[in-house]
Amino acid sequence: MKNTNYNLVKMLLGKLDDGWRVERHYAGDATKSGCKSCAALLKKILADDKRHAKMLRDELAKHVRNKKFD
Numbered sequence: 001m002k003n004t005n006y007n008l009v010k011m012l013l014g015k016l017d018d019g020w021r022v023e024r025h026y027a028g029d030a031t032k033s034g035c036k037s038c039a040a041l042l043k044k045i046l047a048d049d050k051r052h053a054k055m056l057r058d059e060l061a062k063h064v065r066n067k068k069f070d
Contacts, residue, residue, distance in 0.1 A: 019046055
């Protein structure tokens with residue numbers, strides 16, 4: 001696999017993993033602790049991670065369509 005493709009896949013995995021952890025664990029912990037600023041921060045981070053994951057998926061799909069995913 002070309003470094004570029006590997007890097008995109010690796011970054012996508014990281015964004016998906018981070019988003020999953022924020023959604024499943026960290027946001028709930030912040031809410032339970034009563035820290036509204038932490039909960040708001042994590043909500044923004046989750047939105048950014050989802051946006052970045054979509055950007056990475058779109059780029060990978062473009063590579064596949066253009067037969068450059070090797």
